[in-house]
Amino acid sequence: MKVFGSSGTRGVANEELTPEFVLRVAKAAGTAGRADRVAIARDTRATGRMLADAAASGLASVGVDVDRLGVVPTPAAQAYSEREGVPVVVVTASHNPPEYNGVKLVGADGVELAVEDLERVEDVLIGESFADATWDEVGDVTRVADAGDRYVDELLAAVDRQRIADADLTVALDPGHGAGALTSPEFFRELGCRVVTVNAQPDGHFPGRNPEPVPENLEDLGRLVRATDADVGIAHDGDADRAIFYDESGTYVEGDATLAALAAATLDAGDTTVSAVNVSQRLVDVAAETGATLELTPIGSTNIITRIEELIADGEHVPVAGEGNGGIFFPDYRLARDGAYVAARFLELVADRPVSEIVAPYGDYHNVRRNLEYDTEDERNAMLDAAEAVADDADAELTTIDGYRLDYGDAWVLARPSGTEPLVRVYAEAHSAERANELVEFVVSALAGARDDT
Ligand code: MG
Numbered sequence: 353m354k355v356f357g358s359s360g361t362r363g364v365a366n367e368e369l370t371p372e373f374v375l376r377v378a379k380a381a382g383t384a385g386r387a388d389r390v391a392i393a394r395d396t397r398a399t400g401r402m403l404a405d406a407a408a409s410g411l412a413s414v415g416v417d418v419d420r421l422g423v424v425p426t427p428a429a430q431a432y433s434e435r436e437g438v439p440v441v442v443v444t445a446s447h448n449p450p451e452y453n454g455v456k457l458v459g460a461d462g463v464e465l466a467v468e469d470l471e472r473v474e475d476v477l478i479g480e481s482f483a484d485a486t487w488d489e490v491g492d493v494t495r496v497a498d499a500g501d502r503y504v505d506e507l508l509a510a511v512d513r514q515r516i517a518d519a520d521l522t523v524a525l526d527p528g529h530g531a532g533a534l535t536s537p538e539f540f541r542e543l544g545c546r547v548v549t550v551n552a553q554p555d556g557h558f559p560g561r562n563p564e565p566v567p568e569n570l571e572d573l574g575r576l577v578r579a580t581d582a583d584v585g586i587a588h589d590g591d592a593d594r595a596i597f598y599d600e601s602g603t604y605v606e607g608d609a610t611l612a613a614l615a616a617a618t619l620d621a622g623d624t625t626v627s628a629v630n631v632s633q634r635l636v637d638v639a640a641e642t643g644a645t646l647e648l649t650p651i652g653s654t655n656i657i658t659r660i661e662e663l664i665a666d667g668e669h670v671p672v673a674g675e676g677n678g679g680i681f682f683p684d685y686r687l688a689r690d691g692a693y694v695a696a697r698f699l700e701l702v703a704d705r706p707v708s709e710i711v712a713p714y715g716d717y718h719n720v721r722r723n724l725e726y727d728t729e730d731e732r733n734a735m736l737d738a739a740e741a742v743a744d745d746a747d748a749e750l751t752t753i754d755g756y757r758l759d760y761g762d763a764w765v766l767a768r769p770s771g772t773e774p775l776v777r778v779y780a781e782a783h784s785a786e787r788a789n790e791l792v793e794f795v796v797s798a799l800a801g802a803r804d805d806t
Contacts, residue, residue: 355477356470357652362445362454365399369453371406377455378410378441379484380477384469387439387460391419393429393499394443395531395591398556399453403443407455408493411441415485417492421499423554425531425592426456427690428503434462434686435502444531447564447589450557463687466658500535508542510685511696517544519703524548524582524598526573528563529555532592536692540586543696548580563590565678567604570596577602584699584707588691594678595691597698599707608632608676609714610698616713617701618672618682619644626659626673626681628652629754630766633781634714635676636759650754653679657687718785720792724776724799731803732769735776738802739767742795758791765791767799 355361361377363369382390392407394400400423408418419438421429426442433440439460445452457465457473465473476482485491523545527533533554540547550572551560561569565587577585577598585598597605612634615625621643627635628651639646647663649655653675660670660683674680679689682697701710726732739756748758755768763782770777778795782788 355474356457356654360454360456362448362452364451365397365403365453369403369455371402374403374443374455375406375410376477377473378407379414379482380473381439381441381457382411382414382416383481383483384473384476385439385459387416389417389419389438391421391429391432391436391438391440391496392443393421393424393426393432393440395426395445396423396529396533396554396556397443397445397450397453397590400443400556403453403455407441407443412491412493413485414483415489415491418494420493420495422495422497423531423534424500424503425535425691427593427686427688427693428500428531428535430458430462430686430688430690431503431506432496432499433458433460437461442591444591445563446591446593449562449564463661464654464657466661467654470654504535504539504542507539507690507692507696510693511543512700513543515703516696516699519699520544520546521584521699521702522546522548522580522582523699524550524573524576524580524585525552526550526561526565526570526576526585526587527552527592528561528565528569528588528590529553529558530563530588530590530592532588532691536586536588536592536695539692540695543699545699548576548582550576565589565594565596570598570604574598574602574604584702586695589678592691593689595680595695595698596678597695597707599711601708603708605707605711606676606714607678608634608717609711610678611635611674611676611680612638612714613701613710614680614694614697615639615672616642620671622669624663624668624670626656626663626670628656628675629751629757629768630779632676633717633762633764633783636764648751648753648757653689656681660687717781717783718788719779719781720785720788722778722792722796724778724796724803726774726776726803728806731806732774732776734802734806735767735799736769738798739776739795742798760791763787763791765795767795
């Protein structure tokens with residue numbers, strides 16, 4: 353795929369991601385998808401309305417009627433899609449900085465388009481084979497005001513409301529000025545929680561923090577948890593398909609620990625779970641302990657979704673899947689990442705015991721990461737050949753789906769060329785820093801040696 357990467361197409365708005373480009377993407381999607389009606393949703397970004405207008409024009413020009421959902425979380429757009437049976441063009445750059453925007457395409461079943469469907473759209477876009485409508489057949493535009501409210505109603509019906517309400521929880525919420533600011537405060541209140549917020553006004557300039565829910569952007573949330581004696585802190589990214597947590601002492605919880613805790617509470621023997629090739633040892637351990645199978649994909653949510661669909665088609669049960677960045681799927685509910693739903697599933701656990709206890713089994717893991725630079729393609733190839741040679745000799749399970757990952761049972765190491773920089777990244781994770789360092793050093797010395805001999 354050239355235009356759509358592993359999570360849609362993104363760029364700096366009005367420079368890389370222009371209205372002209374979005375109009376053409378919408379025309380291509382409207383042509384390739386062959387739907388009579390398509391919805392458009394957006395997050396809170398300052399450029400969202402301009403780009404959504406361009407998408408609406410593009411769709412109408414190929415004869416497609418348009419439902420304008422306005423600002424809603426991406427999962428709310430996906431809920432609308434599934435309910436109404438219409439595809440959606442979502443204008444969002446998710447966790448990227450405020451100057452970015454992007455386009456994500458969702459099929460009529462509420463699921464992000466799979467790789468092959470995106471390639472069909474790309475073919476139309478690159479070949480400019482748009483199905484332009486005559487003047488009397490262009491699409492109409494209808495405004496839909498209740499997509500967010502309907503989404504909250506569906507969420508409330510899908511989780512254990514009584515269990516959460518009975519626990520009398522205080523939730524500190526940081527929607528980060530994103531689309532979740534319009535739905536999550538009400539959702540958690542309706543669940544019977546006391547809700548205190550920071551950065552909870554939708555604002556495309558993101559004055560309080562950047563949209564990415566990482567610890568350096570979430571210091572205010574940690575303080576809010578402590579100041580209000582909250583039971584848990586919850587943060588979303590810009591389009592609220594992810595949730596990141598703080599414990600009751602205002603300490604950041606690793607996304608990998610949350611994923612492992614939710615997987616441990618959800619997986620049964622014989623189930624399958626799916627994650628990316630940089631998956632934490634925490635999930636490897638949970639899968640082993642529960643008797644579930646762990647399947648790995650290349651990094652990126654599109655790859656995970658495609659693999660889950662294949663597994664479900666093969667009759668496998670995939671009750672939970674996702675990555676350690678807070679993007680978690682519960683496919684029995686919906687094959688979509690949903691920050692509010694993930695948070696509610698986590699609150700079902702918090703109803704029984706404090707967050708720190710829930711994630712305690714997943715705290716003592718150590719990650720080490722090193723970057724190896726190269727100047728020429730020959731040096732890059734020499735390093736990848738060396739990685740292959742290391743893998744051939746190692747007493748470990750090899751996964752070559754995206755770089756070289758070696759699983760030793762108690763630990764793993766991954767050598768993977770960067771997609772954007774002249775680097776080979778080497779990652780390792782183990783139960784001790786010593787073991788993780790030893791694995792990284794072993795692979796780094798082999799790769800650096802091969803590079804330096806080139
Ligand atoms: Mg997102």
